[in-house]
Amino acid sequence: MxxxxxxxxxxxxxxxxxxxxxxxxxxxxxxxxxxxxxxxxxxxxxxxxxxxxxxxxxxxxxxxxxxxxxxxxxxxxxxxxxxxLGEAVQNLRLRAAPKHIRIAALPSVAQLWLSPRLPEIRREIADITVSITAMETAPNLLREPYDLSIFFEDHPLLPEGIEICRDSIFPVCTAELAKELNNPSDLINFPLIQDTSWSEDWKYWTEANYPDQKIKLEGPVFSLYSLALEETRNSAGILIGHEPLVRRLLDLGELVAPLPGALPLKRSLMARIAKPATKNQALKKIMAVLLGSDKPKPQA
Amino acid sequence: MxxxxxxxxxxxxxxxxxxxxxxxxxxxxxxxxxxxxxxxxxxxxxxxxxxxxxxxxxxxxxxxxxxxxxxxxxxxxxxxxxxxLGEAVQNLRLRAAPKHIRIAALPSVAQLWLSPRLPEIRREIADITVSITAMETAPNLLREPYDLSIFFEDHPLLPEGIEICRDSIFPVCTAELAKELNNPSDLINFPLIQDTSWSEDWKYWTEANYPDQKIKLEGPVFSLYSLALEETRNSAGILIGHEPLVRRLLDLGELVAPLPGALPLKRSLMARIAKPATKNQALKKIMAVLLGSDKPKPQA
DNA sequence: TATTAGGCCTAGGAAAACTATGGCATCATA
DNA sequence: TATGATGCCATAGTTTTCCTAGGCCTAATA
CATH class of the missing domain: 1.10.10.10 (Winged helix-like DNA-binding domain superfamily/Winged helix DNA-binding domain)
Structure with missing residues (x-):
């Protein structure tokens, strides 16, 4: 009282x-x-x-x-x-700088998938700034200052977000190594390169394609996929390749897929757009470029 | 980039x-x-x-x-x-201490209207704590930590809030002074006491009741209505009384209304309840006591 | 039985927030 | 045309808040 x-x-x-x-x-x-x-x-x-x-x-x-x-x-x-509150902040940020789009992506995606597409974006869309932040886990777009996130996501029961392309895996290596790699059993002769965050890839692929084949699942491990890819280009071994990330080097002829049997995963490269950004013109154009750019050339 | x-x-x-x-x-x-x-x-x-x-x-x-x-x-x-966010905080506060009700009120209301009713609240509702904070302007109940506010409010076009009672004004003084006050023209002989925040009261009242009567609208001014009332009890002059605030002293016989002509204002004593508090049991009981306690004895 | 994961505590230092003061421009009043 | 009042700015210094570091504790795990 x-x-x-x-x-x-x-x-x-x-x-x-x-x-x-x-x-x-x-x-x-x-x-x-x-x-x-x-x-x-x-x-x-x-x-x-x-x-x-x-x-x-x-x-x-x-x-x-x-x-x-x-x-x-x-x-x-x-x-x-x-x-x-986060949405209000997002809205403020976007209205204050409508020509500045911030993208969050997995480091490997940023470097191997997104980066090659930036020149086209620059060409198509004048007067725009794109910031890319690489991170391991997708940001919460309601809270963190990004307009667009691009990450691999396992397929949920109900589809959400925008699917860019399906992920699938298959071995890749230089043409040089490929000459000595004529059937799966030859894999035993090479270091099998893998990425730390996708350490099951080799197992999945062999189990799906050559269940009887015994393969030593050991080899160099990289925490950055782009490093693993670089090593593969140096003929350091065979990499288990993710289609969206290796397609460009395949197209350029710098790598080849020596063995048949691409394994589609229940996972896709997904884009998500922050709610306040859905109406932004610059972002719409970026999305058009990114989605249009993806004309998968099936491997295997 | x-x-x-x-x-x-x-x-x-x-x-x-x-x-x-x-x-x-x-x-x-x-x-x-x-x-x-x-x-x-x-x-x-x-x-x-x-x-x-x-x-x-x-x-x-x-x-x-x-x-x-x-x-x-x-x-x-x-x-x-x-x-x-404010609502969430209100909700947290109320759930954490459901027996602690915080009331915000005009200082005069707190002291002259609310305070006399506290004993009944204590009697009716066991095990409860009531805090009263006096302030000049009503708090924003979505933001500030009060469950209930009690203030005078001018009548809006659309009714909102809970009306406790209509405000009306009329002169009051001690019985002693009233003896020498038999008709409005006698008012000239006494100091006319008023409150700073309701400085037009005397003017409204005389214009409504005795438009021809000239009255000197000067006299002691108090910034606290309860002080003005105390001085009136000391026979320092005639106060322009607000019915909800003087009723108790009239009932007790300590003051009288010497002249006829109560002027109802387009303003009421209003209660407002913070949204998260509407479901609170203690508050419901308090409201019942406060609303039930108000059986106006019309003055004239 | 170590090891690890997760949280608690305290002290001290870094960062954020706030105050105080003086200044400037506009408007209303005298 | 003074004069005062209002409302904001800038800066420097102070207070408060916030954060880290490092040691300790417990339960689950290996």
Missing amino acids: TVSPPRPKGPPLNALRAFEAAARLNGFSNAAEELCVTPGAIAQHIKSLEAWAGSDLFVRQSQGVRLTPLGAGVIEDFSNAFDK | TVSPPRPKGPPLNALRAFEAAARLNGFSNAAEELCVTPGAIAQHIKSLEAWAGSDLFVRQSQGVRLTPLGAGVIEDFSNAFDK
């Missing part, structure tokens, strides 16, 4: 954002990563918010946290509110 | 809030007041946001600011987003 003089303040906005991220991503560490801070910072924000509210939002367990009923009861509102 | 390494960050949340407030309230100074900071702080926030976006949001004029087309184009999104 107090009659307090100063207008009481709400909680700090940053604490709310930390709470929302921690709840959505299921842990302080994940939230910390998204917000580019240390987990300790998240813990402090959330503690201050809990102090403000007067009760706990998370149950701390030895490994990970769990929302309390109170936390679970309010998180949806916060997520929606921050989505709206 | 850059390929930048670190994930670019969005703008600081506090800058967004400053922008939203400045746009909504039409000026940096007003925003500063709402956010309890100096205008300079707002100016800096907005400048940083403009720097982030790369273009101006406000046109600075010698007296006041005006939104640029860009600013005008995005402000609605921001306002909606912050409304949502």
Whole structure:
């Protein structure tokens, strides 16, 4: 029954954002990563918010946290509110610089698929700036400042996003090596190059095409697909190639596909457009170029 | 056409809030007041946001600011987003402490109308805490941490909020002074007490009831109605009384209304409930007490 | 029994936010 | 034409907030 003089303040906005991220991503560490801070910072924000509210939002367990009923009861509102806010920010950014389009893509996609298409974009669309940011995981387009994301995505039950092209895998190497590679059993004689993030590729491909064939699934491993590709061009071995990423070198004749049997994966190169960007003229043109440019030449 | 390494960050949340407030309230100074900071702080926030976006949001004029087309184009999104966020915070606060109800009211209302009703609330509703914050202007219940606001509001075209009772004005004084006050012309012999924020009251009342009567519209002025009322009880003069605020002293017999002619104003004491609080049990009971307590004894 | 993953705490330092002050331009008033 | 009031800007200095670092704890895993 107090009659307090100063207008009481709400909680700090940053604490709310930390709470929302921690709840959505299921842990302080994940939230910390998204917000580019240390987990300790998240813990402090959330503690201050809990102090403000007067009760706990998370149950701390030895490994990970769990929302309390109170936390679970309010998180949806916060997520929606921050989505709206993120959308408003996206809208502001895009309206302020409608000729500046920001694209987020997997490093390999940025370098091997997107980069070769930039000259055409520049040619087609005058007076435009395109920024490309390479990252391992797709950004949340409701929150992060990108207009377009291009990533490989496993096929969901219900299609969403814009499919650019289906992913499929098959071995590739230089013409030089291909001469000594006449049937699958010859693979045993070469280093089999692979990418860390797609370490099952060789297994999938051999199982699908030559289930009886035993193949040593060892060889150089690269964390950057473009490095793996470069090594392959240096005849360092046979790479398990992803069609959208190797097509250009095949077309140029710098690499060949020595063995038949391309394996289509339940995964595609997908584009997603931030909602406020859907009406942007520059982006529409970019999409037209990117989608038009993709006339797959089936391999195998 | 850059390929930048670190994930670019969005703008600081506090800058967004400053922008939203400045746009909504039409000026940096007003925003500063709402956010309890100096205008300079707002100016800096907005400048940083403009720097982030790369273009101006406000046109600075010698007296006041005006939104640029860009600013005008995005402000609605921001306002909606912050409304949502405010609602989420309200919801959190209320769920965290469902037995703690916060009421905002005009100082005079808090002291003269609300305060006498608190004992009944305490009696009716066990286990509850009521905080009352007195303020001159009604809080934005979507943003500020109150569950209920009680203020005088002029009648709008379309009714909104919950009407507690109509405001009407008429002179009041002690029985002692009333003896010497038998007709309106006697008013000239007494100091006419008034409140700063309702400085037209005496004029309205005399014009409505005794248009031919000339009255000296001068006398002690108080910025707190409860002070004016206290002085009236000390027989310092005649107060132009607001029915909801003086009724109790009339009922107690400590003051009387010496002259006929209560003037109903196009204004009522109105309650407003924050949206997340509408479902709160404690608040429902409080509203029942407050509305039930008001059985006006018409004066004349 | 190590190891790891995830979170907590505290101290100290970095960054952000805010205040204070002086200045300028416009408008209304005297 | 002074004069004051309003409203914003710029800068410097201060306060507050935020963040990191590093040590500690617990439970699950190998």
